[in-house]
Amino acid sequence: MNRYPLWKYLILAVALIIGVLYTLPNFFGEDPAVQVSAARSTVKVDAATRQRVDQLLSQAGIQPLAVSQDASSIKIRLETTDQQLKAKDALQRALAPDPDNAGYVVALNLLSKTPAWMASVNARPMYLGLDLRGGVHFMLQVDMQAALTKKAESLAGDLRSVLRDKNVRHAGINRNGQAIEVAFRDATALQAARGVIADQFADLQVAESVQGDTTMLRATIKPEAARRVQDQALKQNMTTLHNRINELGVAEPVVQQQGLDRIVVQLPGVQDPTQAKRILGRTATLEMRLVDESAEGRSAELGSGAVPFGSERFLERDGRPVILKKQVVLTGDSLTDAQANFDQQTQQPKVDLTVDAKGGRIMRDVSRENIKKRMAIVLFEKGKGEVLTAPVIQSELGNRFQISGSMNTVEANELALLLRAGSLAAPMEIIEEMTIGPSLGAENIAKGFHSVAWGFVAICAFMIVYYMLFGAFSAVALGFNLLLLVAILSMLQATLTLPGMAAMALALGMAIDSNVLINERVREELRGGASPQAAIHAGYDRAWATILDSNVTTLIAGVALLAFGSGPVRGFAVVHCIGILTSMFSAVFFSRGLVNLWYGRQKKLKAVSIGTVWRPGSDGAITKAE
Numbered sequence: 001m002n003r004y005p006l007w008k009y010l011i012l013a014v015a016l017i018i019g020v021l022y023t024l025p026n027f028f029g030e031d032p033a034v035q036v037s038a039a040r041s042t043v044k045v046d047a048a049t050r051q052r053v054d055q056l057l058s059q060a061g062i063q064p065l066a067v068s069q070d071a072s073s074i075k076i077r078l079e080t081t082d083q084q085l086k087a088k089d090a091l092q093r094a095l096a097p098d099p100d101n102a103g104y105v106v107a108l109n110l111l112s113k114t115p116a117w118m119a120s121v122n123a124r125p126m127y128l129g130l131d132l133r134g135g136v137h138f139m140l141q142v143d144m145q146a147a148l149t150k151k152a153e154s155l156a157g158d159l160r161s162v163l164r165d166k167n168v169r170h171a172g173i174n175r176n177g178q179a180i181e182v183a184f185r186d187a188t189a190l191q192a193a194r195g196v197i198a199d200q201f202a203d204l205q206v207a208e209s210v211q212g213d214t215t216m217l218r219a220t221i222k223p224e225a226a227r228r229v230q231d232q233a234l235k236q237n238m239t240t241l242h243n244r245i246n247e248l249g250v251a252e253p254v255v256q257q258q259g260l261d262r263i264v265v266q267l268p269g270v271q272d273p274t275q276a277k278r279i280l281g282r283t284a285t286l287e288m289r290l291v292d293e294s295a296e297g298r299s300a301e302l303g304s305g306a307v308p309f310g311s312e313r314f315l316e317r318d319g320r321p322v323i324l325k326k327q328v329v330l331t332g333d334s335l336t337d338a339q340a341n342f343d344q345q346t347q348q349p350k351v352d353l354t355v356d357a358k359g360g361r362i363m364r365d366v367s368r369e370n371i372k373k374r375m376a377i378v379l380f381e382k383g384k385g386e387v388l389t390a391p392v393i394q395s396e397l398g399n400r401f402q403i404s405g406s407m408n409t410v411e412a413n414e415l416a417l418l419l420r421a422g423s424l425a426a427p428m429e430i431i432e433e434m435t436i437g438p439s440l441g442a443e444n445i446a447k448g449f450h451s452v453a454w455g456f457v458a459i460c461a462f463m464i465v466y467y468m469l470f471g472a473f474s475a476v477a478l479g480f481n482l483l484l485l486v487a488i489l490s491m492l493q494a495t496l497t498l499p500g501m502a503a504m505a506l507a508l509g510m511a512i513d514s515n516v517l518i519n520e521r522v523r524e525e526l527r528g529g530a531s532p533q534a535a536i537h538a539g540y541d542r543a544w545a546t547i548l549d550s551n552v553t554t555l556i557a558g559v560a561l562l563a564f565g566s567g568p569v570r571g572f573a574v575v576h577c578i579g580i581l582t583s584m585f586s587a588v589f590f591s592r593g594l595v596n597l598w599y600g601r602q603k604k605l606k607a608v609s610i611g612t613v614w615r616p617g618s619d620g621a622i623t624k625a626e
Contacts, residue, residue: 004592018487019486025118032081036091038103053074075111126489132448138430140280170184183217184217245280287328287385291390311326314378316386329362334359337354346404350402363399481585484586498568515591522540
């Protein structure tokens with residue numbers, strides 16, 4: 001009656017092993033480390049950088065515990081904080097001697113001591129949030145109206161160009177806020193313009209108004225198209241912020257959308273808000289310039305002559321010099337899109353660029369006069385320009401053209417990202433700023449840990465005193481529930497915050513409710529005269545419906561918090577929902593496994609240790625059950 005088949009015990013054993021495996025990394029602690037990352041989006045952290053870092057550490061007499069490299073940084077693990085500071089100074093002097101024009105960022109960091117074999121199966125500790133580790137918090141407001149105005153300006157230029165190409169006569173095109181107004185004195189031209197807008201400008205909706213002998217066609221951006229523009233602006237700003245935050249060497253920055261037009265940036269471990277604000281608010285611009293291919297320009301490129309008047313010297317991404325004319329052909333404001341793709345004829349990677357109508361006219365005129373000459377795309381950051389690419393103009397260009405040549409798929413995607421996210425799509429303003437010191441974070445960790453630990457101890461003590469052996473089973477199941485909860489959060493690489501720790505403490509109190517229901521149901525069956533084995537069986541079976549109902553209703557509330565909440569509320573909701581699911585598994589499935597293992601094989605069971613069972617007598621008096 002009260003026996004589990006072998007496969008159920010195997011499930012419990014596997015769950016226990018996984019829980020222990022993924023919970024343990026949170027107890028290994030951290031090593032002091034130094035992180036080297038790129039200060040500019042055009043600087044690469046590659047094998048050559050790794051070799052140089054090794055040489056610098058050797059020259060400084062520093063023996064690191066380990067050196068690891070990923071796609072964006074090199075991390076040097078050290079034994080003591082003194083070595084950490086010494087290594088940072090040595091690398092800073094060599095890799096970033098000028099802070100205002102540095103190619104690399106050298107930052108202090110902490111790396112988990114998790115053994116390599118655990119890390120190989122992605123058993124890593126949870127990340128600590130801003131309130132537990134300290135750092136800076138910003139909330140930025142994105143100016144969505146500026147993004148819509150910029151889109152309207154681009155559409156106005158495109159419409160003007162298309163109407164001219166279609167020979168549709170009008171009395172003037174003006175942009176009034178986010179609306180485009182086109183004046184007509186001819187009904188035929190008006191109808192032709194409406195047809196052009198319907199065919200080629202699906203994002204616009206039009207309305208007519210008569211002013212004397214002039215009919216005004218007013219085109220505005222459709223609500224769904226405006227929503228797309230705002231979403232794209234928000235995503236591009238978040239991508240740009242991610243790229244800029246990499247300079248700070250933050251291990252796990254949080255850049256997330258809040259509401260329709262706000263971005264929350266949390267930088268754990270960063271204590272200098274001035275530097276963070278400077279990097280977040282930095283402007284990056286794109287320019288397109290012609291390469292100076294005169295004899296003087298080529299001599300200057302080879303280093304055998306001076307830079308000609310009217311030209312400037314820049315470096316390509318591989319370090320080669322290139323001489324560009326000072327005259328700017330086009331700026332990044334005209335660039336509307338950049339996507340990596342493959343050439344259908346050669347199957348080679350390429351980058352497709354799209355510019356607005358004004359940019360298309362400029363590109364058409366300039367390219368017509370400079371076929372078989374090179375044009376460079378320059379990214380300016382921190383007042384310094386670097387050449388992203390300098391392809392040869394093969395034919396006359398227009399609104400859409402492509403860059404192709406000696407690049408692989410990774411380089412094509414990287415170039416497209418740099419072109420798209422080199423600058424912000426819409427201006428932003430910091431509307432909230434907060435700094436949390438590391439000492440306060442450590443205090444929060446201690447208080448949170450103590451609250452969970454003492455809550456767990458108090459619950460276990462009460463259950464054991466009141467329910468005896470069944471209370472001990474409930475305490476073990478509660479410990480298993482906490483183990484599973486921490487393991488799942490670690491597997492998800494969740495960021496633990498104070499609200500998350502509060503939800504963890506709450507999950508313990510809610511989880512034990514299920515065991516209380518089961519234990520009381522077993523007592524009720526015993527009180528009714530059922531045998532111990534039958535009471536255990538009926539207690540678990542009949543309590544399940546109540547447990548399921550109560551947990552599902554609580555889970556609905558948690559899902560609502562997760563769906564409609566933001567920030568700390570969502571952090572609380574994630575732990576809360578996972579805690580409900582793990583509590584149902586541990587309180588019912590795991591605790592019954594323990595009870596079955598202890599009592600299930602006893603055929604002539606006369607009593608169970610579940611505390612005092614009071615039974616009403618025939619005269620109405622309540623007596624202790626024997």
